[in-house]
Amino acid sequence: MVSKEFTPKKTICKVRLQIPAEWAEAEAVVVGDFNNWDPAANKLEKKNGGWETVLRLKPESEYKFRYFLDGERWENDDEADRYEENEYGSQDSVLVIGDGN
Template sequence: MLEKNFTPKRTICKVTFSIPEEWADKEVKLAGDFNEWDKEEDTLEKKKDKWTITKRLKPENTYRFRYLIDGEKWENDDAADKYVPNEFGTEDSVVEIGK
């Protein structure tokens, strides 16, 4: 699930990425264009019934991303704005940040 909230001047968009708790047993990492696909930089926190993280992203950009589940399985976001093919023969999730 994606939730987008702009700062008052719309210079930053706070995007909350979340997936259901049952998708992972131990950990969930977020990798994408915004962190150079670093699998260690962004770890989702387990809160109630979901895994979640909020990133501050620049408006007027499009970002590819995926979740790394328990260090071994890549998943897309069910609520992504769209999906695009990647060089591994699968698809990446995309979040589009408007103005």
């Protein structure tokens, strides 16, 4: 699940990413343009029956991302705003952050 909530001044968009518990046994991370594709930067926490994290992203931007699961498997988000081909012959999920209006 992807949900977006802007701060009152609309300078930051808080994006909550949630994936089902069965997608990963031991570790789930989200990597993308927002963290230079660093698998150590944004680990998801196991809670509420799944894995989740909250990212703080700039409005009026787009970010490619994917989930890296159990240190071996890549997955896209079913609720991404769209998908784009990547240089590895697969697709990346894309988050589109508007201006908050």
